[in-house]
Amino acid sequence: MLMDAVILAFVAALLGLIVGSFLNVVIHRLPIIMEQGWRRECAAMDDAVIAPAATFNLAVPNSRCPHCGHAISVRDNIPVLSYLLLRGRCRNCQTAISLRYPLVEILTALLTVVALLHFGPGWQGALAVLLTWSLIALSCIDFDTQLLPDSITLPMLWLGLLLSLFGIFTDSKSSIIGAAVGYLSLWSIYHLFRLLTGKEGMGYGDFKLFAMLGAWLGWQSLPLIILLSSAVGAVIGVGLILLRGRDRNIPIPFGPYLAIAGWIALLWGEQITAWYLQTSLPN
Numbered sequence: 001m002l003m004d005a006v007i008l009a010f011v012a013a014l015l016g017l018i019v020g021s022f023l024n025v026v027i028h029r030l031p032i033i034m035e036q037g038w039r040r041e042c043a044a045m046d047d048a049v050i051a052p053a054a055t056f057n058l059a060v061p062n063s064r065c066p067h068c069g070h071a072i073s074v075r076d077n078i079p080v081l082s083y084l085l086l087r088g089r090c091r092n093c094q095t096a097i098s099l100r101y102p103l104v105e106i107l108t109a110l111l112t113v114v115a116l117l118h119f120g121p122g123w124q125g126a127l128a129v130l131l132t133w134s135l136i137a138l139s140c141i142d143f144d145t146q147l148l149p150d151s152i153t154l155p156m157l158w159l160g161l162l163l164s165l166f167g168i169f170t171d172s173k174s175s176i177i178g179a180a181v182g183y184l185s186l187w188s189i190y191h192l193f194r195l196l197t198g199k200e201g202m203g204y205g206d207f208k209l210f211a212m213l214g215a216w217l218g219w220q221s222l223p224l225i226i227l228l229s230s231a232v233g234a235v236i237g238v239g240l241i242l243l244r245g246r247d248r249n250i251p252i253p254f255g256p257y258l259a260i261a262g263w264i265a266l267l268w269g270e271q272i273t274a275w276y277l278q279t280s281l282p283n
Contacts, residue, residue, distance in 0.1 A: 012116040017079035020136075178219035182219075
């Protein structure tokens with residue numbers, strides 16, 4: 001049994017490293033692809049002509065150094081290992097490579113291992129890993145750009161609803177209510193906050209992300225997710241202000257906190273809720 005767990009953890013870590021490398025591509029390129037799409041739509045509305053651009057998607061062109069444009073070879077694109085061998089610098093121009101690339105790969109590997117060991121090698125484990133990867137990509141994109149791409153949240157929302165037909169993670173009734181309540185609750189708070197302050201406290205992407213988590217985990221998980229996200233947001237927000245001197249007036253995206261809270265609820269939501277009820281209710 002122990003040997004099986006070790007083998008599973010090794011395979012999961014290897015898979016996580018490979019997927020983490022791909023997630024770095026998604027995190028960098030997807031916002032650019034979205035922006036290019038918006039430009040084309042605006043140009044079409046104005047009947048403007050846009051010069052044909054080179055193909056740019058998640059697969060093309062090959063990865064290059066953002067500073068010198070040097071094409072990154074296969075040997076320099078091995079997750080984590082290449083970063084260590086290159087000592088964190090481009091082989092061609094010796095410019096420092098962002099530490100976030102190996103950190104995303106390591107984080108993806110670690111969370112993949114935890115999710116698979118928790119749920120086991122089956123449909124539930126595989127789907128939990130898929131949700132984990134989606135949440136990592138969404139968190140990093142939102143932190144960088146304050147965008148939560150519909151191309152990730154909406155397919156995952158519908159997938160969560162479909163999975164509920166088979167009772168995976170939750171039942172259909174809880175999933176449908178979770179998706180609706182998840183969206184409408186934050187939508188209502190957003191409009192109430194804007195009415196009272198004249199400011200926008202969050203974006204529509206947050207509504208969709210919360211709805212996605214409600215679809216996967218059911219409406220019962222939503223109170224726990226919102227409480228955990230608030231706690232995580234408070235800790236990380238204060239930490240960013242104290243350690244990095246982040247300006248209090250610069251908005252901090254809420255999506256990563258929802259994603260972290262949703263992942264915790266995915267793995268340990270029932271245990272946390274049971275513990276809370278046991279400690280808070282009178283004997």
